[in-house]
Amino acid sequence: MYDIVIIGAGITGSFIAHKLSKRQCKVLVIDKEADVANEASMANSAIVHAGYDPKPGTLKAKLNVIGNRMYPDICNELGVQYVKSSAFVVATDASESRILDTLKTQAADRDIECRDITGDEARELEPNLSAKVIRALEFPTTGIIYPWLVAIALMEEAVLNGVELRLSEEVLSIDRISQESAHKSSPDSCDSASEGYRIHTDKGSYECRYVINAAGVYADDIYGMALGHKPEFSITPKRGEYYVLDEMEHPVVSRVIYPVPGPAGKGVLVVPTIHNNILLGPNSHIADDKEANNNTADALSYVKESVKKTVDNIPFDKVIRCFAGLRPSGDTGDFIIEESKELKGFVNVACIDSPGLASAPAIAEYVTDEVMKEQFDYDRKTTYIHGKPITYMGALSDEDKNRIIADNPDYGEIVCRCCLVSKGEIIDAIRRPVGATTVKAVKKRVGPGLGRCQGGFCEPLVVDILAKELGIDKTEVRYDSKDSIILMEMTKSVNKKEEA
Numbered sequence: 001m002y003d004i005v006i007i008g009a010g011i012t013g014s015f016i017a018h019k020l021s022k023r024q025c026k027v028l029v030i031d032k033e034a035d036v037a038n039e040a041s042m043a044n045s046a047i048v049h050a051g052y053d054p055k056p057g058t059l060k061a062k063l064n065v066i067g068n069r070m071y072p073d074i075c076n077e078l079g080v081q082y083v084k085s086s087a088f089v090v091a092t093d094a095s096e097s098r099i100l101d102t103l104k105t106q107a108a109d110r111d112i113e114c115r116d117i118t119g120d121e122a123r124e125l126e127p128n129l130s131a132k133v134i135r136a137l138e139f140p141t142t143g144i145i146y147p148w149l150v151a152i153a154l155m156e157e158a159v160l161n162g163v164e165l166r167l168s169e170e171v172l173s174i175d176r177i178s179q180e181s182a183h184k185s186s187p188d189s190c191d192s193a194s195e196g197y198r199i200h201t202d203k204g205s206y207e208c209r210y211v212i213n214a215a216g217v218y219a220d221d222i223y224g225m226a227l228g229h230k231p232e233f234s235i236t237p238k239r240g241e242y243y244v245l246d247e248m249e250h251p252v253v254s255r256v257i258y259p260v261p262g263p264a265g266k267g268v269l270v271v272p273t274i275h276n277n278i279l280l281g282p283n284s285h286i287a288d289d290k291e292a293n294n295n296t297a298d299a300l301s302y303v304k305e306s307v308k309k310t311v312d313n314i315p316f317d318k319v320i321r322c323f324a325g326l327r328p329s330g331d332t333g334d335f336i337i338e339e340s341k342e343l344k345g346f347v348n349v350a351c352i353d354s355p356g357l358a359s360a361p362a363i364a365e366y367v368t369d370e371v372m373k374e375q376f377d378y379d380r381k382t383t384y385i386h387g388k389p390i391t392y393m394g395a396l397s398d399e400d401k402n403r404i405i406a407d408n409p410d411y412g413e414i415v416c417r418c419c420l421v422s423k424g425e426i427i428d429a430i431r432r433p434v435g436a437t438t439v440k441a442v443k444k445r446v447g448p449g450l451g452r453c454q455g456g457f458c459e460p461l462v463v464d465i466l467a468k469e470l471g472i473d474k475t476e477v478r479y480d481s482k483d484s485i486i487l488m489e490m491t492k493s494v495n496k497k498e499e500a
């Protein structure tokens with residue numbers, strides 16, 4: 001019997017699990033994917049937006065502003081990178097300039113730092129900004145992160161402090177259970193309320209007092225499973241597609257460049273990443289189904305044409321990859337974060353589309369300290385174990401590198417030539433508390449395959465290391481899901497009997 005089961009280990013579920021891991025309660029996190037942050041929390045623009053544009057009075061507006069202020073300290077505590085990149089929202093004509101007036105007022109109302117500058121002043125700071133730009137608002141508190149690394153670090157620390165995590169396990173149905181069958185995990189961990197839940201997955205069943213539904217695009221389906229009928233909200237996945245440009249010494253921009261927002265959202269952006277790549281995107285298009293995170297030629301050409309309106313000299317010959325993500329967009333336009341009116345103890349954290357990433361730390365606080373304040377009033381743990389940040393050899397001085405290599409020569413053996421990732425870093429990624437079990441999970445933690453060759457050189461070596469570390473055959477190593485087979489069989493094995 002668990003006190004709380006969280007369905008979904010995206011950025012939302014990870015922040016909530018981390019928050020609850022500081023309390024004396026028994027928490028289980030279930031995710032159908034092979035890794036933490038594998039869905040919307042993996043494929044997005046990775047921006048901690050400043051919070052000037054969500055509609056006034058919405059949860060999005062409130063939680064984005066708070067989340068943006070929380071991120072730098074949280075990333076610092078977790079030992080993951082947070083770069084305060086700043087951003088320009090640019091106008092190219094008078095009607096767009098009027099939209100900037102509204103954003104400027106909203107920023108002032110929300111106490112968000114904002115600088116109003118002319119097109120020429122903006123071009124002095126960003127020389128590749130289009131000559132068509134006549135005015136820009138600068139938002140210096142805009143940040144960039146690697147969202148999956150934040151989620152992984154949060155979940156590692158949560159697991160070190162007693163949270164249980166079950167990956168590759170899909171929730172299939174949910175029953176309500178009454179007081180008689182709902183046992184308490186500890187005498188003082190549950191109060192005397194009457195209901196609980198039994199969650200059935202493809203691998204087992206779990207009983208709990210409270211459910212937190214953080215299931216991204218599937219949050220409406222998960223709620224429907226527990227209700228036994230269609231819920232009052234529905235989620236329509238909106239796909240956003242991107243180009244990724246290769247790492248460059250002098251990327252085309254150093255700040256995030258937004259056009260003015262429109263009915264489809266923030267528009268198509270030019271986004272620097274922490275490692276000097278550039279993301280171009282996303283568009284916004286209703287996807288056919290909740291798994292349709294594929295790229296399309298039409299959307300990519302739309303992205304290409306759109307970014308040319310704000311930034312010149314984009315080196316499209318440096319594209320190394322395209323990807324797409326699905327926004328879990330709800331029909332109310334706002335986040336839905338509340339205890340169900342029909343199901344006591346069932347908390348929906350649903351319709352978390354943009355700015356869900358920027359808001360995630362504030363969403364977790366809102367769930368535990370406002371929505372479920374009384375129910376989650378568990379005592380604080382007296383001791384807490386902090387996670388160990390990942391060691392990135394590329395970020396170290398030669399002295400430190402030599403010291404580590406002397407101690408463990410695996411750190412001197414380069415596996416990924418594009419991103420200079422060593423065997424030692426890959427082994428660490430596999431052995432960590434929420435260890436990587438797939439090629440993609442290794443890539444998310446330490447980067448082999450993120451560079452120019454996209455794994456062409458290093459992937460077979462990563463497969464080899466995974467097989468050895470996990471004690472499985474190479475043909476059992478997967479890129480990501482159980483269906484993403486890399487090796488079918490050994491083509492060069494010698495059948496000793498036939499040979500004889």
Ligand SMILES: Cc1cc2nc3c(=O)[nH]c(=O)nc-3n(C[C@H](O)[C@H](O)[C@H](O)COP(=O)(O)OP(=O)(O)OC[C@H]3O[C@@H](n4cnc5c(N)ncnc54)[C@H](O)[C@@H]3O)c2cc1C
Pocket residue numbers: 007008009010011012013030031032033037038039040041042043044045046047048049169170171172214215216217218219222238239240241282324325326327328352353354355356357358359
């Ligand atoms: C194209 C795009 C760009 C974006 N850009 C930004 C940005 O720059 N800044 C920003 O603030 N926000 C951005 N967002 C929004 C942000 O990415 C999301 O709000 C956030 O990632 C949502 O996180 P989540 O944890 O709620 O959902 P998810 O990350 O989708 O996690 C939900 C989890 O639930 C699991 N799950 C679902 N069903 C089941 C089941 N039956 N059983 C078990 N597990 C299940 C899934 O496997 C998944 O891991 C963007 C989104 C997209 C798609």
